[in-house]
Amino acid sequence: xxxEETIAEVRDRTDIVAxxxxxxxxxxxxxxxxxxxPFHDEKTPSFTVSPTRGTYHCFGCGAHGDAFRFLxxxxxxxxxxxxxxxxxxxxxxxxxxxxxxxxxxxxxxxxRSLTRRLLDAQDKLAAFYSEQLFGPRGDAARRYLAGRGIDxxxxxxxxxxxxxxxxxxxxxxxxxxxxxxxDLMALGVLLPPDEGFLPGERLGGGYLRFRDRxxxxxxxxxxxxxxxxxxxxxxxxxxAKYLNSPETPVFTKGDQLYGxxxxxxxxxxxxxxxxxxxxxxVIMLWQAGLEGTVAPMGTAxxxxxxxxxxxLAEQVICVMDGDAAGVxxxxxxxxxxxxxxxxxxxxxxxxxxxxxxxxxxxxxxRFTTLLxxxxxxxxxYIDRVVAAHPADPPGRVAALRALAPALARLxxxxxxxxxxxxxxxxxxxxxALVDKALRAAAEPGAAPTPxxxxxxxxxxxxxxxxxxxxxxxxxxxxxPPPDWAPPEAxxxxxxxxxxxxxxxxxxxxxxxPSFVREIFEIIVQYPDMANEFQTRGGHxxxxxxxxxxxxxxxxxxxxxxxxxxxxxxLSELDREGHAEIVAFLRACQGRQVVHDxxxxxxxxxxxxxxxxxxxxxxxxxxxxxxxxxxxxxxxxRKAIHAEWQALKQRLLAFDxxxxxxxx
Numbered sequence: 001x002x003x004e005e006t007i008a009e010v011r012d013r014t015d016i017v018a019x020x021x022x023x024x025x026x027x028x029x030x031x032x033x034x035x036x037x038p039f040h041d042e043k044t045p046s047f048t049v050s051p052t053r054g055t056y057h058c059f060g061c062g063a064h065g066d067a068f069r070f071l072x073x074x075x076x077x078x079x080x081x082x083x084x085x086x087x088x089x090x091x092x093x094x095x096x097x098x099x100x101x102x103x104x105x106x107x108x109x110x111x112r113s114l115t116r117r118l119l120d121a122q123d124k125l126a127a128f129y130s131e132q133l134f135g136p137r138g139d140a141a142r143r144y145l146a147g148r149g150i151d152x153x154x155x156x157x158x159x160x161x162x163x164x165x166x167x168x169x170x171x172x173x174x175x176x177x178x179x180x181x182x183d184l185m186a187l188g189v190l191l192p193p194d195e196g197f198l199p200g201e202r203l204g205g206g207y208l209r210f211r212d213r214x215x216x217x218x219x220x221x222x223x224x225x226x227x228x229x230x231x232x233x234x235x236x237x238x239x240a241k242y243l244n245s246p247e248t249p250v251f252t253k254g255d256q257l258y259g260x261x262x263x264x265x266x267x268x269x270x271x272x273x274x275x276x277x278x279x280x281x282v283i284m285l286w287q288a289g290l291e292g293t294v295a296p297m298g299t300a301x302x303x304x305x306x307x308x309x310x311x312l313a314e315q316v317i318c319v320m321d322g323d324a325a326g327v328x329x330x331x332x333x334x335x336x337x338x339x340x341x342x343x344x345x346x347x348x349x350x351x352x353x354x355x356x357x358x359x360x361x362x363x364x365x366r367f368t369t370l371l372x373x374x375x376x377x378x379x380x381y382i383d384r385v386v387a388a389h390p391a392d393p394p395g396r397v398a399a400l401r402a403l404a405p406a407l408a409r410l411x412x413x414x415x416x417x418x419x420x421x422x423x424x425x426x427x428x429x430x431x432a433l434v435d436k437a438l439r440a441a442a443e444p445g446a447a448p449t450p451x452x453x454x455x456x457x458x459x460x461x462x463x464x465x466x467x468x469x470x471x472x473x474x475x476x477x478x479x480p481p482p483d484w485a486p487p488e489a490x491x492x493x494x495x496x497x498x499x500x501x502x503x504x505x506x507x508x509x510x511x512x513p514s515f516v517r518e519i520f521e522i523i524v525q526y527p528d529m530a531n532e533f534q535t536r537g538g539h540x541x542x543x544x545x546x547x548x549x550x551x552x553x554x555x556x557x558x559x560x561x562x563x564x565x566x567x568x569x570l571s572e573l574d575r576e577g578h579a580e581i582v583a584f585l586r587a588c589q590g591r592q593v594v595h596d597x598x599x600x601x602x603x604x605x606x607x608x609x610x611x612x613x614x615x616x617x618x619x620x621x622x623x624x625x626x627x628x629x630x631x632x633x634x635x636x637r638k639a640i641h642a643e644w645q646a647l648k649q650r651l652l653a654f655d656x657x658x659x660x661x662x663x
Contacts, residue, residue, distance in 0.1 A: 129161025165211025227251035267292030546578030
């Protein structure tokens with residue numbers, strides 16, 4: 001294995017702009033470079049490269065990564081191969097890999113050969129089951145599929161089949177396909193008889209695992225059939241309704257997503273993947289045009305499956321059945337998603353519905369509306385926990401302890417700040433209490449995120465969240481469209497200007513330092529600068545939640561190529577209780593900024609530098625004040641002293657790098 005420090009050195013020495021520029025025509029745009037995305041078709045550039053971060057990001061399809069990921073995604077090479085290629089180009093010497101012994105090499109080759117042989121056997125089995133489905137013996141299976149609304153085109157796309165259990169037909173398949181009996185046993189398709197295989201008997205007297213079942217091949221992202229999920233046809237048979245392939249050298253249920261191969265292209269193009277509970281749900285949504293859909297093979301979502309989801313798209317929407325099991329499953333998935341750096345959205349269907357039944361009754365347009373309006377799963381979780389606890393101090397403490405483990409897993413500082421503020425408001429507690437709960441939750445051995453209890457109906461909180469979503473009366477009823485929603489999702493249906501909904505009461509504007517005022521005077525008149533502000537991490541240094549929310553919402557609009565409607569953004573901000581920030585931003589709108597692009601960029605960059613410097617000074621001051629008031633034997637004193645020292649070092653390095661930003 002290549003050491004992590006060597007990989008980091010190669011990454012640091014690689015000019016990502018030059019690397020990406022080999023295949024993408026890039027143009028400088030502020031601190032970034034912009035071009036047409038190489039991973040999906042587009043006419044307006046939404047692909048950006050950040051030389052300072054060493055990363056690329058596409059706001060159109062969600063492609064994101066560093067130099068290594070870019071070359072891997074270009075195709076044909078593994079991660080180690082890419083590291084070696086870039087190391088050679090950057091002049092970084094790789095440590096010699098340990099010489100492999102002949103025994104290890106032979107074992108590795110044998111394992112590779114077995115894997116290839118078993119995958120070939122699975123592919124032949126899928127073809128055999130498909131022939132049986134569309135042959136004379138498949139009549140009952142075809143009727144079952146037709147009853148579920150699955151047409152032939154869809155059945156062929158998912159390689160559906162039928163296992164009749166006819167040993168004579170299976171014996172002919174074995175003889176003509178060349179598949180070895182030992183391989184069929186390794187795959188769990190053929191089970192040996194108790195007394196051993198008998199010469200002259202069909203299949204040597206062995207048994208077939210799959211008999212009278214509709215076969216759902218599990219196809220991985222590469223297009224390889226790794227296993228099967230099988231549905232029993234006879235309702236009176238005393239056998240499991242669903243039966244999966246056993247664990248084999250090529251199949252582990254917790255490592256697979258049903259529908260991964262059929263969802264791959266659609267999920268990347270849409271920038272989102274839909275996660276449902278069952279195989280038939282995947283198939284029916286695909287048939288309706290919602291092709292980027294997968295399911296977790298009937299298991300609780302595993303970390304490996306979450307990584308597979310993340311490979312398909314950065315945005316995931318969980319659509320879960322409205323019964324108690326579905327609610328429990330969707331909240332149980334929150335922790336592995338947050339651990340992987342994903343913040344999923346969720347749709348909880350009405351009780352008694354699954355995606356298939358809801359789609360049949362309401363239609364694809366209504367289903368798509370639910371997806372487009374899906375709120376963040378963490379928001380639903382917070383609402384449910386808050387609603388399930390009384391509003392007295394013990395109830396608030398219990399709710400805070402229940403919420404802290406989930407928040408502690410957020411790796412997005414901006415999102416963490418927003419949710420911290422949200423919980424402070426919901427529970428009416430001080431930020432210091434939330435921070436204390438977060439520190440406790442981050443300790444080794446802290447309790448995992450609990451599954452939220454059912455929320456009782458209450459006049460103050462409304463119906464339980466799993467009661468489903470009411471019909472939307474207008475485009476802005478219910479949760480706002482998610483970050484990746486198309487421009488139409490924000491349309492009011494009117495070509496005229498939207499009414500200004502900002503409160504007319506007299507409010508004193510937020511008193512901001514001069515450099516903060518300069519930043520927002522530029523941003524409100526040049527909204528594209530929100531991209532640069534976010535990229536430089538400026539949102540991390542803002543001290544008012546209202547400004548942070550405004551920047552995030554503006555960045556969301558600009559990043560997806562939409563022309564921001566500032567009146568609407570300010571109206572939303574006012575409704576959230578940030579009237580003084582609205583007044584401040586209105587004042588910023590009224591000041592004229594110099595129109596020379598170079599001057600604007602220089603002034604903006606200088607103001608952001610001063611903002612970050614002020615953040616360091618304030619943080620150092622906060623630590624110093626804490627140290628002055630602490631007892632010398634306080635267990636937290638050592639950690640705060642270390643933070644104080646680290647902040648001073650970072651400020652020194654920052655000033656050396658940004659000396660031109662000083663005034």
